[in-house]
Amino acid sequence: MDKDIIRAYLWQDIIRLGFSPSGTKDQKSWLLQYGQSLKDFWEMPTYPKAPSQTDKVISATIDSSISIGMSYEYFIEDDQKFGVMLMYAPPQKNRGLMWEHHMDGQYFSFPSQTFLTNYNQQPQAIQKMRASDIGDVIDSLIMHPTPHQHIKSPLNNHYIRVGGGLMNPFLYLFHLRVQLCPDNERRQSERNRLISLFDTAIKEKSTIAPNELMKIP
Numbered sequence: 001m002d003k004d005i006i007r008a009y010l011w012q013d014i015i016r017l018g019f020s021p022s023g024t025k026d027q028k029s030w031l032l033q034y035g036q037s038l039k040d041f042w043e044m045p046t047y048p049k050a051p052s053q054t055d056k057v058i059s060a061t062i063d064s065s066i067s068i069g070m071s072y073e074y075f076i077e078d079d080q081k082f083g084v085m086l087m088y089a090p091p092q093k094n095r096g097l098m099w100e101h102h103m104d105g106q107y108f109s110f111p112s113q114t115f116l117t118n119y120n121q122q123p124q125a126i127q128k129m130r131a132s133d134i135g136d137v138i139d140s141l142i143m144h145p146t147p148h149q150h151i152k153s154p155l156n157n158h159y160i161r162v163g164g165g166l167m168n169p170f171l172y173l174f175h176l177r178v179q180l181c182p183d184n185e186r187r188q189s190e191r192n193r194l195i196s197l198f199d200t201a202i203k204e205k206s207t208i209a210p211n212e213l214m215k216i217p
Contacts, residue, residue: 001124001128003133005125006125006128006133007137008112008125009116009121009125009126009129010125010129010134010137010198011112011137011141012112012116013126013198013202014134014137014138014141014198014202015141015168015171017198017201017202017206017208018170018171018174018201018207018213019168019170019171020079020168020170021170021210024056024058027058027076027170028053029210030170030210031051031060031076031173032050033210033211033214034174034177034210034214035047035048035049035060035062036048036214037177037214037215038062040216041177041186041190041216042064042068042177043066043067043182043183044064044066048062048063049061056077056078057075057077058075058076059074059075059076060073060074061073062074067182068155068160068180068182069088069089069090069155070086070088071087072084072086073085073087074169076169078105079105079168080104080106081103081105081106082102082103082169083102084101084172084173085099085100085101086098086099086100086101086162088151088154088155090154095153095154097155099151099162101162101164101172103167103169103172105167109167126202126203129202131195131199134198134202135191135195138191138198139191141163141171141175142171142174142175142178142194143191144161145161145162145163145164145165145166146165147163147165148161148163149161149164150162159179159184160179160180162176162179163175163179174213178190193215197212197213
């Protein structure tokens with residue numbers, strides 16, 4: 001089987017198993033544990049505030065690690081509509097950054113899940129997958145998003161890659177968790193941990209609890 005087909009199924013499985021909490025209660029729990037995990041992962045002095053909810057919209061503000069100095073706000077209306085505002089304010093206040101990422105599902109996007117379901121090759125793909133295939137997908141989704149942007153000014157850090165093609169709100173927030181981590185060694189440990197975590201979950205056909213997904217390596 002072609003490796004691209006194997007990785008296409010892994011791509012969908014990783015998003016489904018780790019980044020698709022169902023219902024408002026599960027979403028709020030996922031987001032709460034996400035925020036709490038950042039204190040140690042980013043070396044923050046305090047825990048961020050818990051997400052709040054107004055009507056159907058869940059939102060929060062996240063302050064980044066001191067060494068990077070970037071913060072962001074997010075809102076999630078549903079899994080097809082969300083927004084993230086990245087902010088960076090250096091000492092020269094006239095050179096700050098505000099960068100907004102939006103996903104609006106009312107517009108057409110390629111129905112990859114429908115095509116993969118109709119193709120009906122998932123069992124064969126899972127049987128033939130290797131850890132290296134999972135690693136390649138983890139890289140493309142989280143560690144080094146395939147379509148991404150670099151911030152050149154006022155924060156010139158080539159190792160921060162802001163994904164431009166991530167349409168799942170929980171995946172998008174998780175990729176920021178990695179991209180804004182100030183410790184490169186911790187990033188690599190996280191990559192290894194995620195490969196093992198998803199390898200087991202895919203083989204056992206089990207979802208990944210948020211406390212396992214957010215565990216500090």
